[in-house]
Amino acid sequence: MHGEFKVPGGKLVVVDLDVVDGALANVRLAGDFFLEPDSALDAINAAINGLSAESDAATIAAAVRSGLPSDALLLGFSPEAVATTVRRALQKATDWRDYEWQLIQGPPLEPVVQMAVDQVLAEEVGAGRRKPTLRIWEWDRPAVVLGSFQSVKNEVDLENAAKYGMDVVRRVSGGGAMFMEAGTVITYSIYAPTDLVQGMSFADSYAFLDEWVISALKSLGIGASYVPLNDITSPTGKIGGAAQKRLGTGAVLHHVTMSYDMDGDRMVEVLRIGREKISDKGVVSANKRVDPLRSQTGLPREEIIERMVETFRTLYGLTPSEITPEESARADELVKEKFGTQEWLYRVP
Known part of the structure; x- marks a missing residue:
């Protein structure tokens, strides 16, 4: 062996x-x-x-x-x-290049639909109906995305979220809340067979699945590194965080949100986070923008994404794809049955 x-x-x-x-x-x-x-x-x-x-x-x-x-x-x-x-x-684990990777970029989707698409694409990869896929998300409206086990009332100021027109949704993976506004973050998901992370602990698999993006950020002049369990950081502060879910269908869903240029003041109005959590997110004072990718590269968000995609393509290969009509229809069903319901959102009140 x-x-x-x-x-x-x-x-x-x-x-x-x-x-x-x-x-x-x-x-x-x-x-x-x-x-x-x-x-x-x-x-x-x-x-x-x-x-x-x-x-x-x-x-x-x-x-x-x-x-x-x-x-x-x-x-x-x-x-x-x-x-x-x-x-x-x-356990006969596989490697990145054992697969034909596909790329989905966009389109902008409602936050609740994003949650459903994430589950659907992971399930399709696990069932063998879709090749392993990298997806770059786009947002059509602002949102707070809660981890699977977080309490709504402990994490979100619902009055301020409504004031700023922010949807509140819950994803299938654990971890902390994500503050999303169109154009201010870079979010991606990897949908892969569990064989890719076979034999790895969760901690090892986090760093393994994000090593390519660390390489991409370094090529842009950012001193990026991975801090266990799930943080991407640099000498000037945290850049983003990862979350992961291993599905019984034989797939691993791994997704990451990195800050490009977020409004720190608005974030602390909407998220109920104390001083300790604020420091973790790089917010040190009022009127502060959380902008590690923009300030450290000076590049438009689109150019950073382009470098990420090119890095992945160079390392592992990548061909264009899109969400199929069947996958979209299944995502719409999941919105009605699960992600768009009060039972799911308030599974932890």
Whole structure:
């Protein structure tokens, strides 16, 4: 069995192994990482050999760590990365380039329809009716998007939301509230088979699925990096956040919102967030715009999106697509049955 894992921001880790009578055997670790002393490579292989093929990532990482000599130095990878690679080998995980990726850009949609389209496209990928897809969202009106488990009354000032004409909707993934106004954010979704993140913890999969956008931002001169669990940041502050949902249909839905040029004052009027949360969002005073992408690049929003798309295309391949009439019809059904209902919005009052 063969497994590969490119550590986000690090090096490639490769493992070849056999399974004999339910145990790992003939483990051979390789990659472009740095490891001292040389004997540590054999120590890692020996630590993994003999483990049960049912071992979880934590067990494998612990075995690697305990088997390393005390003076071992690992650069560009970690025991956890080795464990992820072993699990990917055992579960026959796929890689980005194993798929034909498609791109959907727009069109602008109502916030509640956006929520439904996100679920529909993920389900279609899981069912094999749609190829893995990158979608760049566009908004036709302002909205607050709540995480699946957030309380409406704790997160949103409904009176101020109404004053500014902002819809309040709830998505299927967890995480925090997103403040959306047309042209002020960049939002994208990745719909992929779960095989792409097979063997990874949620924490590892977040960074793995967003490594391409970190590369795109760096190519624009932004010192972007990923901060666990789900933040994209830079030396001057947070840029955006990710959320994820793994569907039982065999797909992973991963979406990210990054701030281009948001009105910080309006955001704190509409969202019920304390000082701690405000600092996390980069708002430090009144009359402050949350504009990391605009201020750090000086570029129009459209040019940043173009660079993101080109980066993804260069790394993994990308062909144009669009939401099909069947997918649109299913999204309309989900709006009526789920996302547009008071029961869904107030599932956590």
